[in-house]
Amino acid sequence: MQLEIRPDPAEVGRARRWARSRLAGAGIQADEPLAETLVLLVSELVTNAVVHTGRPAVLRLSLPGVPAEVTTVRLEVADASTRAPVPRCVGxxxxxxxxxxxxxxxADRWGWSPEGAGKHIWCELDRRTPPVDVEETATPAAYEGPAHREPAYGETAYEKPAYEVV
Incomplete structure (x- = not known):
């Protein structure tokens, strides 16, 4: 599934609505942590494409077809800029x-690669559901949220999120 994005900041809201409708079509409820996180990631990556390139972009979603213990949702934004995305440390x-x-x-994983005359930035989220034989003492929080991973060589590591929810 993909959505063409015009180089207009209003497209970010349209991209979020489109992603929500695709998630609902795949049986992922709007109030699930996966859906809320994915919509936020759509917002960030589409905003970056619109603001930093000033060119059209393409939003792609790859959603799981069959529920399983772990399914992965992949989000990609392709744009016509060859500039690499660079995480910044800001005040x-x-x-x-x-x-x-x-x-x-x-995101559980993210990266970017050249694509034609531009690039695509992607991220993946794993949807975790508890195994059938989990004891009742296990909490759902044990199965939600991104898995911790060590940064690759040369990759910026963030000890704490660089944002605050108010």
């Missing part, structure tokens, strides 16, 4: 520059 007063830190902290 407390900065009004932008935290998007890739947010992606890094919320």
């Amino acid at each position: 407390d007063e900065a009004t932008s520059g935290r998007g890739l830190a947010l992606v890094d902290s919320l």
Whole structure:
């Protein structure tokens, strides 16, 4: 599934609505942590494409077809810029520059690669459901949220998220 994005900031809201409708069609409820996180990631990556390139982009979603213990949702944004995405460390007063830190902290995996005359940035979220034989003492929180991973060589590591929810 894909959505063509015009180089207009209003497209970010349209991309979020489109992603929500695709998730609902795949049986992922709007109030599930996976859905809320994915919509936030759509917002960040589409905003980056629109703001930093000023060119059209393409949003792609790959959703699981059959529920399983772990399923992966993949989000990609392709744009016509060859500039590599670079996570930035910004001060407390900065009004932008935290998007890739947010992606890094919320996604299970993310990266980018050249694509034709541009690039695509992707991220993946794993949807975890408890195994059938889990004891009742296990909490659902044990199965939600991104898995911790060590940063690759040369990759920026973020000790804590670079954002605050108010």
